[in-house]
Amino acid sequence: MKPTTAILMMAYGGPDSPESVEPYLLDVRGGRPTSPELIEEIRHRYEVIGGKSPLLDITRQQAQALENELNLTSNSLYKVFVGMRHWHPYIRETVADIAASGITKVIAICMTPFFSRMSIGTYYDHLDRAISDQTNYPDWQKNLSITKIGSWYSNHLFHKAIATNIQESLAIASKKGIPAPIVLFTAHSLPVILAEQGDPYAQQFSHLVTLVAEAAGLSQSQYEYCFQSAGAQNTRWFGPSLEETLKKFSISGKKSVLIAPIGFLSDHVEILYDIDVEAKRLSNQLNLQLIRISSPNDHLLFIKALANIIAESEQSL
Numbered sequence: 001m002k003p004t005t006a007i008l009m010m011a012y013g014g015p016d017s018p019e020s021v022e023p024y025l026l027d028v029r030g031g032r033p034t035s036p037e038l039i040e041e042i043r044h045r046y047e048v049i050g051g052k053s054p055l056l057d058i059t060r061q062q063a064q065a066l067e068n069e070l071n072l073t074s075n076s077l078y079k080v081f082v083g084m085r086h087w088h089p090y091i092r093e094t095v096a097d098i099a100a101s102g103i104t105k106v107i108a109i110c111m112t113p114f115f116s117r118m119s120i121g122t123y124y125d126h127l128d129r130a131i132s133d134q135t136n137y138p139d140w141q142k143n144l145s146i147t148k149i150g151s152w153y154s155n156h157l158f159h160k161a162i163a164t165n166i167q168e169s170l171a172i173a174s175k176k177g178i179p180a181p182i183v184l185f186t187a188h189s190l191p192v193i194l195a196e197q198g199d200p201y202a203q204q205f206s207h208l209v210t211l212v213a214e215a216a217g218l219s220q221s222q223y224e225y226c227f228q229s230a231g232a233q234n235t236r237w238f239g240p241s242l243e244e245t246l247k248k249f250s251i252s253g254k255k256s257v258l259i260a261p262i263g264f265l266s267d268h269v270e271i272l273y274d275i276d277v278e279a280k281r282l283s284n285q286l287n288l289q290l291i292r293i294s295s296p297n298d299h300l301l302f303i304k305a306l307a308n309i310i311a312e313s314e315q316s317l
Contacts, residue, residue, distance in 0.1 A: 010111065014052070014269065095133075109309065153208045192235075276292065
């Protein structure tokens with residue numbers, strides 16, 4: 001039986017080899033050249049985590065797991081496609097694949113739980129352009145029915161999936177004799193000017209922290225939140241930063257910290273390098289034991305959350 005609904009899963013993208021780091025950065029920077037020093041620094045980060053970004057492989061695993069879950073629990077037949085914002089397969093390439101398949105009912109979801117015009121807003125700008133470019137498929141364009149899912153951080157199954165990871169990590173820490181860690185929630189930092197312009201990103205992150213902490217049974221004294229991986233632009237970024245927060249914990253006498261990077265949905269450079277390498281190195285210098293919850297990746301509870309988000313989007317039509 002032919003699939004009747006296409007799910008377009010969109011993620012940021014990342015270089016698939018050391019050689020692709022420079023063109024990848026050129027795409028991220030909108031065609032502005034990158035200094036040789038920064039190219040080498042970014043290339044080094046990817047070399048440390050295996051020579052490439054694992055994001056595409058993990059997103060494809062998530063897509064396959066989501067397709068399986070949807071087709072197991074629904075009367076409809078779904079096919080999940082993956083499109084990347086800054087590397088192959090680009091969103092435009094994947095939209096061409098969907099058009100060629102003839103599936104005219106499309107549900108688009110971004111692999112970020114929060115709305116920002118710099119994240120979900122930009123993904124959908126890319127999607128709109130890609131749809132307009134499908135001039136070889138005029139019937140597909142004419143018959144296309146597309147649902148664009150916005151922020152979905154408020155989904156209760158998503159909270160359960162993250163809370164379960166936190167509880168499991170705290171239990172493992174206890175068994176290992178690690179002093180009870182403070183839970184530190186993180187998300188990617190963005191320029192402060194966004195909030196000043198009414199962008200809800202930081203507010204939604206703060207709200208998600210509260211929701212997940214409640215689901216995990218944490219008291220207010222057991223957790224804090226901060227931002228990580230700020231860019232190098234000469235501008236103000238959301239804070240406090242991860243580095244500042246770790247230093248504060250050390251000064252206050254804390255012995256261990258459990259990082260819960262709930263703004264990220266899979267292992268990639270911001271997790272595997274920024275936390276597992278840089279933040280861990282700093283923590284060691286501060287005599288602070290750092291551990292991290294596992295990323296959602298294709299864990300079953302997270303996939304069930306995504307399937308629930310898709311189902312709710314269809315019910316709202």
